[in-house]
Amino acid sequence: MSTTATNVRRSADTGFRPGSKRQHEVTRLLPGPLLAVILGTLCAVVLIPVLYIFLASVNSDIGVAKGEFLPSSFSLENYTKIWSSVGLAKGLWNSVLVAGSTAIVSALMSISTAYVLVRYQFLGRLTILRGLLALQSVPGTLMVLPVFVLFSSAASYLGIQVIGTQWGLFITYLTFALPFSTWVMVTYLRGLPRELEEAARIDGASNLGVLVKIILPLSWPGVVVSGIFAFLLGWNDVLFASVMTRPDSQTAAVALQIFGASQEGGAIPVYGQMMAASLVCAAPVVILYLIFQRYLVGGLTAGGVK
Template sequence: MTATATAERTSAAQSFRPGSKRQHEVTRLLPGPLLAGILVFLCALVLIPVAYIFLASVNSDIGVANGEFLPSTFSLENYGKIWSSVGLATGLANSVVVAGMTAVVSAALSIATAYVLVRYQFRGRLTALRGLLALQSVPGTLMVLPVFVLFSSSASYLGVQVIGTQWGLFITYLTFAMPFSTWVMVTYLRGLPRELEEAARIDGASNVGVLVRIILPLSWPGIVVSGIFAFLLGWNDVLFASVMTRPESQTAAVALQVFGASQEGGAIPLYGQMMAASLVCAAPVVILYLIFQRYLVGGLTAGGVK
């Protein structure tokens, strides 16, 4: 009798082990066919537009204007023409420089700021944390005119030209990226054990040494998340880049906007080149996500479980 009961308990435990079929059946919220249908529908919402953009980029302008989904003739000429007609090379170079600098500097400053806000007690600490949340709720459209007036007046009062420069756009993006990046790092650092820092201090490490040797290596998922979101802020922005840049300093998003506006009113717009340029501009972001995907999962879920 005892052997039979033990065998039953062992069988039940094995059936509910992590990854077992029975466990998935118990924890599944939706029936299998319904779940598969929802996943197929969601994937179709994403993949069908992307497939259409790619097929239109290898199609002729007349074919796209006639509503062809599958092109009658495949050609990669549009991918060669965009570098001269759209001016995409300059735009991509400016976007990589500005967005990359914003991501690196924002991630570096946010981890230092978050470390101070999480590990030290001082007057105004809670006010600073609440201010980070408040700054994220301010729409960027409300800040376009004040930022433009402030930067344009610097040429008169300080003799420093900010409008039309890459570093002026970098400062603008850094101002909006810092609150979100800092809050991400605050959430992440709250989940790191203090015992590691105390052990490092016992060994004689300074505050900077603890930050560089202990906190920084353990915070890569959060740093990657804050850096990627800061990068996307500079890469996708059109509003600030359109009013604060010149033709030689405009980003890829502005180059696409200018090219699309120039095609309005024409006989047959250059649909193929517009689609090809859109895919080329989206490729760096997709590659970035694929490279840092494992860090993104850990960084976005940090602080969710205590």
């Protein structure tokens, strides 16, 4: 008791208050000017390329080919041309449909699977958890040929056409997104107290009722994180989408890759349209982060402290 009183008196004498400016100065790892320089450098490394892409998208192809950073004349013509030259509308629709379906289904399946793995003890539980972790170390490039052979053989043995369909690409992405999403939810559910579930069961709630009314609302940050990562997996993928799709089912990433490859070797590549199409393809992901950013911090740090 005397030690605590001494510490409080010493803090009062030195002007040290929790949350005060003096405390922030003591706990700061770097001096203020050096920290400002480092943060400014990091922001410049990230924002300058994005600024150049935007300026090139409103510049002429000749100006971009000359290496102009600031365009001599601003025009939004490139943003109107990409819908016919790149075929971006169909690609964006396919990407939103496939990646969005993967995110929703993966998030819903992962929370139910993780709830069983965390709250119940059964034979093979640890094996499943270790298997989910081991699946994250398998490179996707090694699975392209096996997945393609498996899905192409389905047309011969089962009479079901999988290659070239949107739902076939959805199953492919779900195969890789579900283990990661499940592991994220396992980490998150381990930090939830069991007392809430026990109180709900005392009130007569079933296992499904506990999952829907108790676990799901409390796990919303983790569900958002797992869904966003699953969405990014489908949105940014080019390897599987180029193999598993046809021209009518190709995603925006594949359409952008084909458009860029078709311009190689030309007199003046349409750099402005390529930059405009890149920004349009990146816009949905940025909007998604801005909408769900308040859930990302809580979901990513889940399980860090018990």
